[in-house]
Amino acid sequence: MISNDICADCAVRDRALCGSLDDRELLALNTIGQRRHVTRGQTIAWAGDEAVICGNLLSGVLKLVAATADGREQTVGLLYPADFFGQPYAGDVDFTLTALTEAELCVFPRAAFERVLEDHQRMERLLLQRTFESLNEARGRMLVLARKSAGEKLAGFLLDMTARAGASGCQASRDGPVTFDLPLTRGQIADVLGMTIETVSRQLTRMKQSGVIGLPGGRAITISDREALMARAEAA
Amino acid sequence: MISNDICADCAVRDRALCGSLDDRELLALNTIGQRRHVTRGQTIAWAGDEAVICGNLLSGVLKLVAATADGREQTVGLLYPADFFGQPYAGDVDFTLTALTEAELCVFPRAAFERVLEDHQRMERLLLQRTFESLNEARGRMLVLARKSAGEKLAGFLLDMTARAGASGCQASRDGPVTFDLPLTRGQIADVLGMTIETVSRQLTRMKQSGVIGLPGGRAITISDREALMARAEAA
């Protein structure tokens, strides 16, 4: 049975919301869940549309985007594997959800997922906790967007990405230089940090000239001096 | 019995989370809840402290504040009567909670409240929905903070406050001028919108000179031309 295999070989089985369910309970999810592949740049849900789906991100990176009437955009959230997307009990979608990279999703019809939540209080509680975490993160980001300088924003962002890259990056030694690929273009970084492409670029070259980071080319980045980066993330 | 009366004469009984409970269930809350009065400027919970309480706001206005290491501050949320505060299942408090005005709270020990949540799935679901709403609001605010000009921010803020003032303000006619008192000082508005006192003041006088608003004195404000205000809230 194919549907049974969906959860069995799930890459984020232990980290996603579903981790709170036992094997038997997973069967219920299996019957309503569906794998879906999206390509870079593809939009999964448009702000203003009816909220019909929710689910888990299996691989790749997604962004949540808010926009003004005249087209200015702000990325208000980044989603990584094992993150939940969508809003149970919602009417309409509030923020456009788009893939920044190739991505794999596990999608549920919203109504069906709500029924599962009702039967599994533990999962609903887990979702509540995650939502609080997202809220705290969003509020922390508000401070960054409103009060930090371009240099501070970028330093903080790079530290985030470094932590996120984690094991996947290659590092010579503990506390030594770390190199990895940023999953975002300069423009996408600008959207996240509330600045322009040019400012992102300029700040990066400045850090490079200071020896804090290296830019080997392409989307690669080397964190040469993590201490300095942390200092810059908090400096006035 | 005093404790029984707490909910009976609650000003926000029908709008707060507890509205989901029947009379018998309210007894459980009554035994753990406690009224508390706070004065203007008083802090209810400090960021970094252990999260020991949560509850409902009965009257007044509270703010949630995030701060950088070097003291820059950003108000990341405003709480109005019937709003819930605190974070069940949390470890530490993430954002300092302070009263902007005299305020009345209904406070619960966090651990006890969590037990009530576990027994009342309906209330937990309501809390989940509210948390999603807060998250959406925070994300919307991210767009404002990062991408809107001072004029747009202030126009949007005034529209919010107008909606909030609602019936309490006095208006001559539908769509006519509305006058009410802002519950925030210029400095507090600046903290909310991510700008400075001076810029708030300048933008207000500019709007006054354009005839969009009136500033009768004190903390009062008159919305003379709501259409124009809406235009300004979205203008580039």
Added chain:
DNA sequence: CGGGTGGTTGACAGACATCAACGGTCGTGG
């Protein structure tokens, strides 16, 4: 009466956006 808080206004500066030009890389198609 004096000090504190809150508000307004002016002069000035600086950080960042904007506008513009240019180079590199990659994929497609002739």
Added chain:
DNA sequence: CCACGACCGTTGATGTCTGTCAACCACCCG
């Protein structure tokens, strides 16, 4: 295989919005 265009990134010149510093006024309360 090469060429073209699209996308991405960098850098420079310039402008402007808003933050900073400062002075001043009104009001309130002890």
